[in-house]
Amino acid sequence: MTRFAFLIEFDGRPFMGWQRQAHGPSVQQAVEEAIAAVTGVRPVVNAAGRTDAGVHATAMRAHADVERDITPFRLMEAVNAKLRPAPVAILDCVVVADDWHARFSCLGRRYEYHILSRRAPATFEKGLVWRVPQPLDADAMQQAAQHLVGLHDFTTFRSAHCQAESPVKTLDRLDVVRADGRDGARIIVHAAARSFLHHQVRSMVGCLALVGMGRWTPEDVRDALAAQDRGRLGLNAPPDGLYFTGAIYPE
Template structure:
């Protein structure tokens, strides 16, 4: 069966997350149903990462085995037609070898977290950024973020339901910048723990508010205790932006 690699984007707001579940609409379910209508076959789609409910993707990668060969552009256009009106789009499709795996072949993943930092509530950004009315010091947040770079035990930033075998990860990038009312936090690593990015963002927000000093983040990391970290940032500000192979 020919294998296809799909680059997709979606608005995570209406979904219970990427993964198909017993109840609720999932991105995986929408995509598999569209492929079923196109190919008249039951398929399973595997993704580079399982995004949570409310989390968006601009560069999610999946693979699927189809019953026969199709032109890549036909696959893209047919799936986009059959997924209407759900907010999911296939940006590109390509035929790949049987040894390609969306998850296990990946060598890196990148995320963007967006905070809307202004007194006025979110209107156009509602559901697409975390609105924080309290003034945040992006410079202090950037200084704190540097303490998290590198190879560490990230237990402090790991969700209790995380199924990873080890809490040790190598964080290659964690940058904080301001663009007008938006504070942008970019993170990149080979892989992440469950809620790691959102937990790091929630902790950096405490620094931005002045409740923590940048060095407090280093102490929290060293504690290897989730209770010593900041709150989990809400899902609507998080985007899976790219997967590297």
């Protein structure tokens, strides 16, 4: 038995999320079935994070135990062939120690949230960005974001369905960057932490967007955090613009 670690990219639009479930297709199901088609045995594929329906990934880490004698390169090539035409790709595959775990060995996770600020609807990137029709003040959003960095009780930014034992998390980074392009004003929110609560990134981005629109002040975000009350959440951003972009492990 060999444990393989994968680096996975996927477009979340056709899926109900990462985790296998009975009421719709998932990324986990697609990868497990592709590995089974190659090896003859369906493994359990564990990932660094459990993304929601419609959320994407550029660098999801995952692992699976495979009984077949096969090199990482051949396994990657064969699994990618079986994944077609699903919008999922194995970017890298390596052998890891038997006690390495994509989720439990992970020391940190990174996300990006992409906002397209323009009146015209999204065309090529529909479902890949959150299109906000009005201009956004990225500087005010960045100011507001800094109220959320650090160790806090994030109850306000936690889904009612969150299964985490505690709402207390340490947010290592939350930065708002403006990246204007030919398609209009693009804003990218970078978030990093050891782990996140369910909907935490989307909830934080939604409130930052209210600041960018001028409907909230940066202090309103601070006060919403201090309230520790989900009822004080201003807006939960849609899944479209959210990307899992990296997982950190011990060297």
